[in-house]
Amino acid sequence: MSPLHNLPEETLILLLKKKNQQAFSYLYDNYAGALYGVVCRIVTSTEHAEEVIQDVFVKIWKHVDLFDADKGRLYTWMINIARNTALDYRKSKGVMNEMKNQPLSNIVNTQEEQDQSQAERSARADFIGFRNILDKLKPECRILIDMAYYKGYTQQEIADELNVPLGTVKTRTKAAFLQLQQLLKEYR
Incomplete structure (x- = not known):
């Protein structure tokens, strides 16, 4: 168990703003699954979702100073970053072109995989x-x-x-x- 396990959110935020590696590792270990669930609902490819979740944590690390506890909780702030990053990724020209250039069989198979893994993604997103x-x-x-x-x-x-x-x-x-x-x- 991490020594940061029982820290109040305010203390965790202070450590993150000081760029404390242990605090960031704790944040990743405890929130990556939930944020990944949010990303997976928007970005359908597991491979792409993994790229997006990396981008999400880079943004959190770089922009933690912008977090304002008066406006909400840390988790809500991180969900918004995850959601917006996933939406930006999905709407990017490269992804749009990739989707347009797929054979019909790939699109159908992707939809079937999405339907089958919806319950799995919900379960991952629900660990909290x-x-x-x-x-x-x-x-x-x-x-x-x-x-x-x-x-x-x-x-x-x-x-x-x-x-x-x-x-x-x-x-x-x-x-x-x-x-x-x-x-x-x-x-x-």
């Missing part, structure tokens, strides 16, 4: 119990969070997919976050 919290959300809220944060849809894409007005998506998303915030407070 976050899936249990999401399951307590109202179904319409859970769908929005899943589409926006795990699948990388924009609010407009969600509106198009669900065939509802954009304003409705924005209102429901706000409600979903308020409900999630309440559930997280109860979880502590």
